[in-house]
Structure formats: C-alpha cells, structure tokens
Amino acid sequence: xxxxxxxxxxxxxxxxxxxxxxxxxxxxxxxxxxxxxxxxxxxxxxxxxxxxxxxxxxxxxxxxxxxxxxxxxxxxxxxxxxxxxxxxxxxxxxxxxxxxx
Numbered sequence: 128x129x130x131x132x133x134x135x136x137x138x139x140x141x142x143x144x145x146x147x148x149x150x151x152x153x154x155x156x157x158x159x160x161x162x163x164x165x166x167x168x169x170x171x172x173x174x175x176x177x178x179x180x181x182x183x184x185x186x187x188x189x190x191x192x193x194x195x196x197x198x199x200x201x202x203x204x205x206x207x208x209x210x211x212x213x214x215x216x217x218x219x220x221x222x223x224x225x226x227x228x
C-alpha cells in the first residue's frame with residue numbers, strides 16, 4: 128500500500144492526502160492506494176502539483192498495524208511522529224550568561 132505525502136509551501140508542514148480529498152497532518156487518516164490504483168494515485172499527484180501550494184510530493188510505502196498507518200522508511204516515520212531523540216530542555220541561562228561559540 129502507498130500514501131501520498133507533501134509539504135505545504137507556506138508553512139512547511141508535512142501533510143498527507145486524505146480519502147475526503149483534503150490534505151492534513153494525520154498520517155493515520157491518509158488515503159491508502161493499492162497496487163491496482165496507480166492511475167488514481169497519479170491523478171492526485173498531478174492535481175497537487177498544479178495547485179502550487181504543495182512541494183516535495185511523494186508516494187510512501189506503508190503498512191497498517193493495529194489501525195495505525197506505519198511508513199516503511201524511517202524518514203517518513205520521523206516526519207509523521209517527530210524526532211527520534213528527546214528534545215533537550217533549555218539550560219536556563221541567567222541574564223549576563225553567555226554561550227561560547
């Protein structure tokens with residue numbers, strides 16, 4: 128199965144083509160395309176490119192596990208779920224403190 132993913136040009140947000148024809152950030156609601164739906168998939172991609180509002184339009188191989196859409200590539204899983212490493216907390220610098228460069 129495949130989904131179609133892109134980035135919104137203005138916000139840069141990762142979005143996925145949904146079954147209702149909209150583009151949203153929820154990968155679990157992405158429209159799934161089977162191997163026999165290449166024509167429909169390609170039509171969606173062509174229309175998305177024509178809008179000028181989406182960039183980096185790609186197809187992604189996915190699996191569905193427990194009702195969740197799981198991208199096969201780590202890159203897309205990161206785009207859908209966020210960083211693989213925990214975010215660091217600010218160090219709480221006091222006024223006058225500095226960070227050496």
